[in-house]
Amino acid sequence: MEFDKLVHQPTRLQIFAYLYRHGRSPFTELVTALDVTEGNLSSHLQTMESERAVVVEKEFVDRKPQTTYELTDEGNELFEDHVETLETLxxxxxx
Amino acid sequence: MEFDKLVHQPTRLQIFAYLYRHGRSPFTELVTALDVTEGNLSSHLQTMESERAVVVEKEFVDRKPQTTYELTDEGNELFEDHVETLETLxxxxxx
Structure with a gap:
C-alpha cells in the first residue's frame, strides 16, 4: 500500500480535505479552519504548490490584498487516490 | 484534528491495521504481508513497543525460534481512535 507523502502528512491532509470540500479558499480562512500557524500553513502550501497540487491567486477584494488557494486537477486526483487508499485500509x- | 504520529506514519499504520485484523502474528508474516524490509519493520515495531502499543513474544515452534507481535489494549484503542479520525475527515x- 502506497501512501503519498505529499498528501499523507497530517496538516497537508487537512488542507487537501478542506480545499477539496470548499473549493477556492482564502489563506486567512484556512488558518482559522485548520487551527494552524500562518508560518506552518505557508510552508505546507508552498510544498503543495511546488508539486503543482494547488494554485495560488492574489487579488484585491474591497481594496485589500487577498491570497486564495485552489486544488489543481492533479491535486484533486492525488487526494482522491489517497482517500481511496485509506478507505481500502x-x-x-x-x- | 489530531493525527497520532505513532499510528499515522505510513508503515506503522499498515502494521496497526494488520495486527488489528489478524491478531497475534509472526514477524516473518508481517515482513511478507507488508512488503517491507526486516530492518524497517523491526525499527517501527520497537517504536510501537516502547509506546506500549504492541507486545512481543519469543517462543520455539517446531524447535525453531519464533517472534510474534500483538496489539495491546492501548494499541487497539490508539488505532481505533485514529481510524475514527480518518473516517471523520x-x-x-x-x-
Missing part, C-alpha cells in the same frame, strides 16, 4: 479491517 | 468531504 479501513474496509480491510473487517476481514 | 473522509465523511466531511461530502459537505
Amino acid at each position: 479501513i474496509d480491510g479491517l473487517d476481514g | 473522509i465523511d466531511g468531504l461530502d459537505g
Whole structure:
C-alpha cells in the first residue's frame, strides 16, 4: 500500500480535505479552519504548490490584498487516490 | 484534528491495521504481508513497543525460534481512535 507523502502528512491532509470540500479558499480562512500557524500553513502550501497540487491567486477584494488557494486537477486526483487508499485500509479491517 | 504520529506514519499504520485484523502474528508474516524490509519493520515495531502499543513474544515452534507481535489494549484503542479520525475527515468531504 502506497501512501503519498505529499498528501499523507497530517496538516497537508487537512488542507487537501478542506480545499477539496470548499473549493477556492482564502489563506486567512484556512488558518482559522485548520487551527494552524500562518508560518506552518505557508510552508505546507508552498510544498503543495511546488508539486503543482494547488494554485495560488492574489487579488484585491474591497481594496485589500487577498491570497486564495485552489486544488489543481492533479491535486484533486492525488487526494482522491489517497482517500481511496485509506478507505481500502479501513474496509480491510473487517476481514 | 489530531493525527497520532505513532499510528499515522505510513508503515506503522499498515502494521496497526494488520495486527488489528489478524491478531497475534509472526514477524516473518508481517515482513511478507507488508512488503517491507526486516530492518524497517523491526525499527517501527520497537517504536510501537516502547509506546506500549504492541507486545512481543519469543517462543520455539517446531524447535525453531519464533517472534510474534500483538496489539495491546492501548494499541487497539490508539488505532481505533485514529481510524475514527480518518473516517471523520473522509465523511466531511461530502459537505
